[in-house]
Amino acid sequence: MRAVAGDTLIALPGQRIGLLGGSFDPPHAGHLHITEMALRRFRLDRLWWLVSPGNPLKPHGPAPLADRIASARALVHDPRIRVTGIEAQLGTRWTADTIAALRARWPGVRFVWLMGSDNLIQFSRWDRWRGIAAQVPIGVIARPGTRTQARTSRAARIMWGARLPESRAGLLADAPAPAWVMINGPMTALSSSAIRAARNLAPGSRG
Ligand SMILES: Nc1ncnc2c1ncn2[C@@H]1O[C@H](COP(=O)(O)OP(=O)(O)OP(=O)(O)O)[C@@H](O)[C@H]1O
Numbered sequence: 001m002r003a004v005a006g007d008t009l010i011a012l013p014g015q016r017i018g019l020l021g022g023s024f025d026p027p028h029a030g031h032l033h034i035t036e037m038a039l040r041r042f043r044l045d046r047l048w049w050l051v052s053p054g055n056p057l058k059p060h061g062p063a064p065l066a067d068r069i070a071s072a073r074a075l076v077h078d079p080r081i082r083v084t085g086i087e088a089q090l091g092t093r094w095t096a097d098t099i100a101a102l103r104a105r106w107p108g109v110r111f112v113w114l115m116g117s118d119n120l121i122q123f124s125r126w127d128r129w130r131g132i133a134a135q136v137p138i139g140v141i142a143r144p145g146t147r148t149q150a151r152t153s154r155a156a157r158i159m160w161g162a163r164l165p166e167s168r169a170g171l172l173a174d175a176p177a178p179a180w181v182m183i184n185g186p187m188t189a190l191s192s193s194a195i196r197a198a199r200n201l202a203p204g205s206r207g
């Protein structure tokens with residue numbers, strides 16, 4: 001297993017830990033905003049940013065992992081949030097494998113997979129997505145312009161019976177999977193792609 005400096009993760013049985021996987025290319029205030037919202041609304045104890053070696057569905061590779069981790073760490077000051085490159089250490093690229101590996105390593109921890117509503121739209125294209133939903137509860141955070149499509153997406157329709165009303169979002173982490181909820185809070189339109197476009201950089205470019 002390849003070590004990433006400062007990457008010691010601690011999790012205790014019974015803790016509720018949110019997992020926000022992403023390219024973080026670059027990390028931005030929107031990631032922080034949804035993280036603070038997820039901590040509060042899903043009543044999480046900790047939240048880990050899983051900085052991905054690369055989204056398997058995206059055609060262009062992101063900037064180097066160490067750079068994205070360093071930028072993310074520079075942005076985060078809340079001690080409940082940990083920035084980790086654990087997928088690179090575990091050698092997992094598919095979320096189904098990452099979650100299985102984390103659950104095996106920390107049995108008894110209540111992991112919750114988190115995603116913006118844009119990702120729910122294409123969730124049914126993820127590798128073994130039903131397996132992911134069967135492993136951990138899923139918290140979806142509304143993102144501007146994607147809520148309606150997310151609610152009517154293939155994955156949402158198939159998982160509709162496992163949906164909790166937003167008023168019960170605080171119970172999500174303790175709910176047996178499959179369970180999911182979409183929270184609508186103050187939304188932010190910030191995105192990595194907009195930041196890259198503003199910098200006039202292609203994904204993975206440096207400058
Ligand atoms: N403004 C936002 N509102 C809600 N969810 C967000 C927001 N920004 C990012 N997310 C979510 O955070 C996770 C990681 O996102 P990612 O690192 O890909 O950033 P991004 O801004 O979505 O990047 P890109 O624009 O390149 O797709 C994803 O689940 C994504 O849906």
Ligand SMILES: O=C(O)c1ccc[n+]([C@@H]2O[C@H](COP(=O)([O-])O)[C@@H](O)[C@H]2O)c1
Nearest residue numbers: 021022023052055057094095096126127
């Ligand atoms: O496992 C999959 O099939 C899969 C497909 C697309 C995205 N993901 C994960 O979803 C998270 C968000 O990806 P991204 O690139 O939108 O930031 C990140 O952890 C990816 O590894 C996972």
